[in-house]
Amino acid sequence: MKKFIFANFMLLALLGCNGESQKKTKADEMKEIIAANKADVDLRLGSSPKKFSAKTVDGSTFNSAEHDGKYWIVFVYQNSYLKKSESYDLVAELNTLHQKYGNQFPMVGIVNGFSDDAATMTKSIVEAKFSFKQIDNTQGPGKEEAIKENVYCTPAKILIDPKGKVVYNGCGGNTDTFDVLLDSLFKSKKL
Secondary structure, eight states: OHHHHHHHHHHHHHHOTTSSOOOOOHHHHHHHHHHHTOOSBOOSTTOOOOOOEEEOTTSOEEEGGGGTTSOEEEEEEEGGGGSOOSSOOHHHHHHHHHHHHTTTSOEEEEEESBOSOHHHHHHHHHHTTOSSOEEEOOBBTTBOOSSOBOOOSSSEEEEEOTTSOEEEEEEOSSOSHHHHHHHHHHHHTOO
16 A cells, blocks of 8 residues: 555656646756747847847947948957956957957947946946947846847857848957958958
8 A cells, every 4th residue: 555655646746736747858948048048139150130229338329220231240248357357458359359440340349247336337338448339238236238148158259240140259358260250351352
């Protein structure tokens, strides 16, 4: 009798109250995670991100639709990169890229992370002295991100082609691959 009760208890535990299996596969779990974190602006390689606009820290509005028909660049990074470290200076690297290629490739920065104080965050971005527009996408008390994108590895350098497709999405600082790509596009006159 004990075996019968134990077997029925195990069957109920496995099937749950509604008779369906409660065990999820890893694929099901991943699908749920992806669905819960679905980006409004998909910046994965090969995607065609929808048009977006957001207020920049200089008070203007960035509108991606203004770049239809041309190559343009999105830099996504964490707010911790605003300060130069012993081994990396993101601001100097991106300003150098903008100085070299900014006339050919419109650029925008998206700053992610957490900030307790929106005004202080804006001040930090302004004081970094970027030479192109920055969008404060940080979150904090009473402040949601401006753009829900799906970039998880930063700093990210993203190139979108004239058809609106992401043709490059690379992660990391001080990389030559992105510079070589921009240089080859510039030299080939595909702009």
